[in-house]
Amino acid sequence: xxxxxxxxxxxxxxxxxxxxxxxxxxxxxxxxxxxxxxxxxxxxxxxxxxxxxxxxxxxxxxxxxxxxxxxxxxxxxxxxxxxxxxxxxxxxxxxxxxxxxxxxxxxxxxxxxxxxxxxxxxxxxxxxxxxxxxxxxxxxxxxxxxxxxxxxxxxxxxxxxxxxxxxxxxxxxxxxxxxxxxxxxxxxxxxxxxxxxxxxxxxxxxxxxxxxxxxxxxxxxxxxxxxxxxxxxxxxxxxxxxxxxxxxxxxxxxxxxxxxxxxxxxxxxxxxxxxxxxxxxxxxxxxx
Amino acid sequence: xxxxxxxxxxxxxxxxxxxxxxxxxxxxxxxxxxxxxxxxxxxxxxxxxxxxxxxxxxxxxxxxxxxxxxxxxxxxxxxxxxxxxxxxxxxxxxxxxxxxxxxxxxxxxxxxxxxxxxxxxxxxxxxxxxxxxxxxxxxxxx
Numbered sequence: 110x111x112x113x114x115x116x117x118x119x120x121x122x123x124x125x126x127x128x129x130x131x132x133x134x135x136x137x138x139x140x141x142x143x144x145x146x147x148x149x150x151x152x153x154x155x156x157x158x159x160x161x162x163x164x165x166x167x168x169x170x171x172x173x174x175x176x177x178x179x180x181x182x183x184x185x186x187x188x189x190x191x192x193x194x195x196x197x198x199x200x201x202x203x204x205x206x207x208x209x210x211x212x213x214x215x216x217x218x219x220x221x222x223x224x225x226x227x228x229x230x231x232x233x234x235x236x237x238x239x240x241x242x243x244x245x246x247x248x249x250x251x252x253x254x255x256x257x258x259x260x261x262x263x264x265x266x267x268x269x270x271x272x273x274x275x276x277x278x279x280x281x282x283x284x285x286x287x288x289x290x291x292x293x294x295x296x297x298x299x300x301x302x303x304x305x306x307x308x309x310x311x312x313x314x315x316x317x318x319x320x321x322x323x324x325x326x327x328x329x330x331x332x333x334x335x336x337x338x339x340x341x342x343x344x345x346x347x348x349x350x351x352x353x354x355x356x357x358x359x360x361x362x363x364x365x366x367x368x369x370x371x372x373x374x375x376x377x378x379x380x381x382x383x384x385x386x387x388x389x390x391x392x393x394x395x396x397x
Numbered sequence: 398x399x400x401x402x403x404x405x406x407x408x409x410x411x412x413x414x415x416x417x418x419x420x421x422x423x424x425x426x427x428x429x430x431x432x433x434x435x436x437x438x439x440x441x442x443x444x445x446x447x448x449x450x451x452x453x454x455x456x457x458x459x460x461x462x463x464x465x466x467x468x469x470x471x472x473x474x475x476x477x478x479x480x481x482x483x484x485x486x487x488x489x490x491x492x493x494x495x496x497x498x499x500x501x502x503x504x505x506x507x508x509x510x511x512x513x514x515x516x517x518x519x520x521x522x523x524x525x526x527x528x529x530x531x532x533x534x535x536x537x538x539x
Contacts, residue, residue: 139433143428144431144434145431146431146433147433147436151403151404154400158399158403161400162401162447162472162473163473165471303442306445308444310444310445
């Protein structure tokens with residue numbers, strides 16, 4: 110019964126916090142550019158507007174994938190926030206992302222197909238690091254369960270500083286921020302019309318937006334895991350760390366331009382590969 | 398309650414404009430005017446847009462494009478003609494290669510005159526378009 114209430118709270122509160130973060134992001138971005146920016150609740154206005162719009166359908170199947178993607182992303186959020194298996198969460202998260210790519214291919218527009226191809230490239234770039242993060246957390250705590258990983262005396266960041274930096278590097282892909290927003294940008298960023306979401310309008314575009322809110326929170330939960338210990342005070346530090354990382358991503362988004370896919374892929378593999386392998390090797394020599 | 402007045406997404410299309418009005422449209426997005434305060438986003442994708450801003454008069458080449466853009470937008474949608482060329486053809490009305498204002502092709506809701514239209518006038522036109530957008534949304538509900 111407690112678990113059911115917990116799951117309902119996660120499903121309801123996660124997009125609310127994610128939407129507020131998106132609004133915060135837009136205000137900070139505007140201030141960085143010397144503008145006033147939209148109201149904090151603007152992302153919610155956008156989604157509510159999209160829900161009221163006409164339902165255009167370009168073919169029979171393409172809308173289905175967006176809902177499946179949302180379902181898997183919600184499942185990931187639930188697994189992670191009730192302290193479940195991090196490996197399972199990563200695989201379900203990937204499945205959600207893959208269904209989003211299917212949606213891009215299924216809508217048949219040349220723009221969305223190019224967007225889908227770029228999304229696949231991005232997944233190639235960030236997916237190894239996400240798995241290495243799970244492996245690193247396992248090496249430190251000898252368990253894949255988030256509930257047990259965070260119940261230790263020393264935070265994981267002490268043993269895995271380089272893995273954490275590598276994870277922040279690929280977080281830029283996951284949060285769809287410059288310089289790695291190849292497939293689908295936010296704000297006024299455009300690339301090839303609107304990437305995967307080109308053919309989506311109305312309700313489905315709102316679903317894509319809500320999926321992204323969940324994904325933002327999931328990405329920040331990874332950051333959170335690095336900082337939390339059995340000590341209750343550590344949760345405050347972890348939240349501050351999440352805010353700092355998110356602010357860093359916003360400033361990075363506003364101060365860089367989008368790179369070519371070759372550079373995105375190569376730099377992601379080289380940076381994350383070198384950092385994480387070094388970190389894990391040192392860890393295996395000295396500690397375990 | 399209708400939320401489209403709080404988040405109007407704009408698609409900007411240049412019919413045959415001299416780019417004077419286009420520069421003024423983009424000037425609305427800069428820090429001085431900052432239309433994002435009202436939730437305005439310049440989308441570049443007709444499927445996501447609520448307001449179609451057209452600058453310049455239309456000719457035989459741009460008529461199919463303008464029509465297609467309008468058809469691809471989801472209801473409720475409004476058309477704003479920016480600049481004197483878009484409202485009536487302006488200086489080029491009698492040219493052999495110009496059909497005339499945008500209203501020869503699409504049902505225009507708001508006319509913003511000027512050569513080039515000032516950013517203040519464009520913002521005023523968009524705000525007037527929002528009221529029409531709201532009416533159309535109410536009509537859709539019935």
